[in-house]
Amino acid sequence: MKKWLGPALAAPATLWLLAAFAAPFLVVVLMAMQADSDPFAPLSFIPSAVQFQAIFEDNFYVSVLLKTTALAAGVCAVTTLLAYPLALWIVSLRPKWRPLAISAVLVPLLINVVVRSLGIELLLAPDGLINAVLAAIGLPRATNMLYNYGAIAVGLVQVFLPFMVLALYDVLQSTSPRVLEAARSLGASRTAEFFTVELPLSLPGLRAGLTFVFLMASTTYVSARMLGGKKAFTTGMLVWQEVLENLNGQFAAALALMMTVIAVIAAVTIAFGMARMTPWLSFRPVRAWSIPRGVMAVLDAIVPLLARMLIAISLVLLLLPLVLVFVQSFNDVPQATMAGFRAFTFRWYAQLLSSGLYFDSFWISLQLAVVTSLITVALAAAAAFALVRTRFTGKTAAEAFWMFPISLPQVAIGLGMLRLLQMFTALPAFMGLVLVHVTIALPFCIGLLRASVQQLDLAQEEAAGSLGAGPLRRVLHVILPGLAPGLAAAAIVALLLSFEEVTITSFLTTARMTTLPVRIYAEASYSLEPTVYAISTFIIAVTLAAMLALGRLVRLDRVFSR
Amino acid sequence: MTLSRRTFGRLVLGAGVAAPFCFTRNASAAPAPKPGDELIVGIWGGVQERIVREYCEKPLVAKYGCKVRLVLGGTPERRARAYAERGRPSFDVLYLNMAESRQAVKDGVTQPPTAAVPQFAHLLGLAKLGGYGVAINPITIIYDKRKARAPVTSWKDLWNPEWKRRIAWPAYPAAQGAAGLLMSAKVWGGDERNIDVAFQKIKELKPFAAISSSQDELYQMFDTGICDIAIEFGSLSRKYGETRNPNLVIAAPKEGQAASLNVACITVGTANQRLAEEWINLHLSEPCMLAYARETYYSPTVDNARMPDDLKPKLVAANDVGRLVDFDWDVVNRNQRAWVTRFNREIAG
Numbered sequence: 021m022k023k024w025l026g027p028a029l030a031a032p033a034t035l036w037l038l039a040a041f042a043a044p045f046l047v048v049v050l051m052a053m054q055a056d057s058d059p060f061a062p063l064s065f066i067p068s069a070v071q072f073q074a075i076f077e078d079n080f081y082v083s084v085l086l087k088t089t090a091l092a093a094g095v096c097a098v099t100t101l102l103a104y105p106l107a108l109w110i111v112s113l114r115p116k117w118r119p120l121a122i123s124a125v126l127v128p129l130l131i132n133v134v135v136r137s138l139g140i141e142l143l144l145a146p147d148g149l150i151n152a153v154l155a156a157i158g159l160p161r162a163t164n165m166l167y168n169y170g171a172i173a174v175g176l177v178q179v180f181l182p183f184m185v186l187a188l189y190d191v192l193q194s195t196s197p198r199v200l201e202a203a204r205s206l207g208a209s210r211t212a213e214f215f216t217v218e219l220p221l222s223l224p225g226l227r228a229g230l231t232f233v234f235l236m237a238s239t240t241y242v243s244a245r246m247l248g249g250k251k252a253f254t255t256g257m258l259v260w261q262e263v264l265e266n267l268n269g270q271f272a273a274a275l276a277l278m279m280t281v282i283a284v285i286a287a288v289t290i291a292f293g294m295a296r297m298t299p300w301l302s303f304r305p306v307r308a309w310s311i312p313r314g315v316m317a318v319l320d321a322i323v324p325l326l327a328r329m330l331i332a333i334s335l336v337l338l339l340l341p342l343v344l345v346f347v348q349s350f351n352d353v354p355q356a357t358m359a360g361f362r363a364f365t366f367r368w369y370a371q372l373l374s375s376g377l378y379f380d381s382f383w384i385s386l387q388l389a390v391v392t393s394l395i396t397v398a399l400a401a402a403a404a405f406a407l408v409r410t411r412f413t414g415k416t417a418a419e420a421f422w423m424f425p426i427s428l429p430q431v432a433i434g435l436g437m438l439r440l441l442q443m444f445t446a447l448p449a450f451m452g453l454v455l456v457h458v459t460i461a462l463p464f465c466i467g468l469l470r471a472s473v474q475q476l477d478l479a480q481e482e483a484a485g486s487l488g489a490g491p492l493r494r495v496l497h498v499i500l501p502g503l504a505p506g507l508a509a510a511a512i513v514a515l516l517l518s519f520e521e522v523t524i525t526s527f528l529t530t531a532r533m534t535t536l537p538v539r540i541y542a543e544a545s546y547s548l549e550p551t552v553y554a555i556s557t558f559i560i561a562v563t564l565a566a567m568l569a570l571g572r573l574v575r576l577d578r579v580f581s582r
Numbered sequence: 583m584t585l586s587r588r589t590f591g592r593l594v595l596g597a598g599v600a601a602p603f604c605f606t607r608n609a610s611a612a613p614a615p616k617p618g619d620e621l622i623v624g625i626w627g628g629v630q631e632r633i634v635r636e637y638c639e640k641p642l643v644a645k646y647g648c649k650v651r652l653v654l655g656g657t658p659e660r661r662a663r664a665y666a667e668r669g670r671p672s673f674d675v676l677y678l679n680m681a682e683s684r685q686a687v688k689d690g691v692t693q694p695p696t697a698a699v700p701q702f703a704h705l706l707g708l709a710k711l712g713g714y715g716v717a718i719n720p721i722t723i724i725y726d727k728r729k730a731r732a733p734v735t736s737w738k739d740l741w742n743p744e745w746k747r748r749i750a751w752p753a754y755p756a757a758q759g760a761a762g763l764l765m766s767a768k769v770w771g772g773d774e775r776n777i778d779v780a781f782q783k784i785k786e787l788k789p790f791a792a793i794s795s796s797q798d799e800l801y802q803m804f805d806t807g808i809c810d811i812a813i814e815f816g817s818l819s820r821k822y823g824e825t826r827n828p829n830l831v832i833a834a835p836k837e838g839q840a841a842s843l844n845v846a847c848i849t850v851g852t853a854n855q856r857l858a859e860e861w862i863n864l865h866l867s868e869p870c871m872l873a874y875a876r877e878t879y880y881s882p883t884v885d886n887a888r889m890p891d892d893l894k895p896k897l898v899a900a901n902d903v904g905r906l907v908d909f910d911w912d913v914v915n916r917n918q919r920a921w922v923t924r925f926n927r928e929i930a931g
């Protein structure tokens with residue numbers, strides 16, 4: 021193996037992330053250290069703690085940071101509670117039904133967060149579905165379900181539940197059947213089997229899921245703003261407000277850094293806690309988990325019924341908002357947020373087709389997603405080969421650096437990149453968007469392609485070599501065909517992640533370069549007609565088609581596996 | 583090449599004489615529009631989009647063969663974008679509220695109004711500050727008459743017991759939020775320089791039924807019974823009342839309604855100066871003003887737009903503009919950040 025090959029393969033992804041992730045993040049650090057809050061003040065290199073002082077001197081900011089942390093922790097707890105039964109149910113399905121079940125989990129994941137939040141609004145609104153059901157069975161309406169932390173939590177659980185389910189599914193499905201058989205042969209009930217075997221063995225997956233859900237939930241602002249109104253604040257909302265309404269990027273940067281610090285502390289705490297709970301992974305002595313007989317009897321009676329209820333709740337939560345979006349696209353109401361169904365109409369589809377409304381933004385989103393997808397796959401494939409097939413100094417550090425973008429608040433990257441683009445005005449807005457979209461998709465695609473490269477059959481390559489095939493022919497005729505499903509999956513994942521991204525993109529779009537999710541979000545914050553549901557239904561149809569295409573190429577459950 | 587002191591002095595003098603011509607560029611100085619040029623306009627959606635498409639976009643496209651792209655949404659996003667792009671804007675025209683437009687001119691983000699727009703000569707005094715005022719839409723109290731013990735005749739009536747827990751208070755720093763804060767200060771003995779009294783009085787109204795961030799959201803709150811009273815633009819609320827909520831009343835408080843304008847602003851550095859000026863001139867034309875008055879009850883900002891008699895009682899006449907309550911927006915803008923924090927902490931959160 022040539023010594024330079026590893027660093028050469030690792031270099032493109034590393035350089036990309038240095039430019040598009042490390043540089044903006046350093047800019048955020050620099051902005052947070054500014055004493056002057058004027059939007060046009062040049063960046064100073066003399067550090068100041070003024071912005072942090074402003075945060076800590078004001079109980080309001082401290083309380084919002086704490087409430088956001090508590091909200092994220094609550095969302096983690098609820099997603100865990102809902103995700104375990106759902107993941108176990110999917111694992112228990114016969115293989116031919118699993119792709120369908122996985123699709124039910126994945127489809128919401130790949131649909132715009134704005135549209136999904138609108139779906140939750142339609143569910144919780146005073147004239148929404150829940151109240152319609154309550155009225156139908158003669159119960160009083162609950163008119164205050166929206167615009168509070170509860171509504172935000174419901175929205176966030178809906179958004180992040182798929183990530184947790186997939187993280188758990190990945191480990192649960194790889195649990196050896198022999199271990200479970202052994203437990204059964206020793207008299208363990210199904211419930212005991214879960215608590216004493218499957219739960220401990222799935223903790224590494226839970227760790228990944230918790231870390232991801234906490235990070236995303238603690239930095240969210242789109243769902244929080246739409247479902248919390250302005251009565252319930254999250255730190256992400258404050259960052260948004262400081263940047264857009266107060267034009268105070270410096271203070272926003274300090275808040276974003278505080279979010280980062282909390283995120284890192286949470287990630288370390290989760291890792292430490294899980295390490296203590298899984299001593300066997302570090303070859304430390306293990307004490308078997310045991311549950312007192314009386315408690316077990318109670319659990320045996322409750323858990324099966326509870327699990328079924330939780331599975332039903334999860335599926336309703338994941339899929340119902342999408343159904344509501346579909347129904348609303350035919351509802352003859354003057355504004356998108358009105359939930360009650362008045363009359364059937366094709367008006368919104370006609371308006372969509374006749375005015376070309378949204379299609380310019382759709383076209384920009386599509387171009388951006390395609391370019392992002394191509395670049396990401398190229399960088400990720402090289403990085404995956406570097407990880408699997410080569411050894412070089414700094415390989416572990418490079419791998420950790422590549423995974424960093426998913427462990428830091430996206431809002432911070434958006435903020436830093438906005439400032440960088442203000443400094444480097446020659447860089448076209450489209451290029452700026454490509455830079456950050458690739459950064460978001462890269463860690464997912466590296467993870468995915470690493471698994472694909474690991475599964476390549478080395479013997480085939482050796483056989484081709486022994487028959488006289490040179491390196492290029494081996495790549496073209498052996499490696500690429502073997503890698504094709506993985507490359508296709510990575511390309512579609514990058515495409516969909518880019519197509520639906522709104523958190524960072526909303527900071528970086530221009531009037532001439534507005535992506536579809538950002539446009540929908542901007543309009544949702546002022547006035548929105550149900551045409552948005554027509555375009556969303558169209559996107560759902562396109563996404564489903566993409567999912568079906570993906571399903572033919574590669575097992576869907578591999579898409580987000582570790 | 584060397585310059586003598588005398589030659590250098592002449593050059594400086596020449597540059598000094600020429601400079602005012604550069605700074606006071608009028609329409610004829612900007613390059614003429616070409617077919618295919620694209621004008622980017624940031625504006626609110628809904629009915630406003632439909633009106634400007636009909637009365638501004640169509641004639642402009644017919645005249646020049648240009649393209650027009652409307653970027654819809656609320657003001658915070660487009661204002662922030664314009665600030666981030668100062669001097670190299672992606673917007674050519676953006677619509678802001680009164681306070682934002684005046685600050686944007688001071689910050690060098692948008693241009694002050696000039697006679698390059700022919701209708702500038704007919705603009706009312708209030709509509710010439712910060713940009714080109716295109717609509718007068720005062721902010722007042724709106725309420726459900728079935729829930730009122732007596733008609734609302736004063737801003738102080740918000741503190742009547744029947745409205746406890748039924749108020750949807752507007753988010754600050756939106757125009758409605760600013761009006762709510764400043765009118766509260768005014769009627770309870772304070773002003774924009776003594777805002778503390780407003781915060782103290784508004785706190786007495788807590789808990790609120792909701793904090794409203796947009797008109798759509800607010801009207802839905804009325805529709806679904808979440809709130810019974812709010813502070814909102816009277817113009818569009820009148821239309822909402824006529825079409826969807828017959829119980830809605832637009833109050834005329836004795837202290838006056840809060841002045842508020844929609845302002846069209848041309849960005850500094852736009853590549854489409856002439857198109858932008860023509861766009862605004864079309865917006866200020868009588869047909870467009872009339873369409874706005876009919877569809878939204880926005881009052882005209884020019885003195886040469888004649889309104890039919892059936893509309894006059896529902897609009898603010900040119901002579902009555904002086905009765906609207908205006909504030910020192912420089913003071914308001916200077917304090918915005920501190921007030922936003924305080925609003926979040928003491929009122930909304």
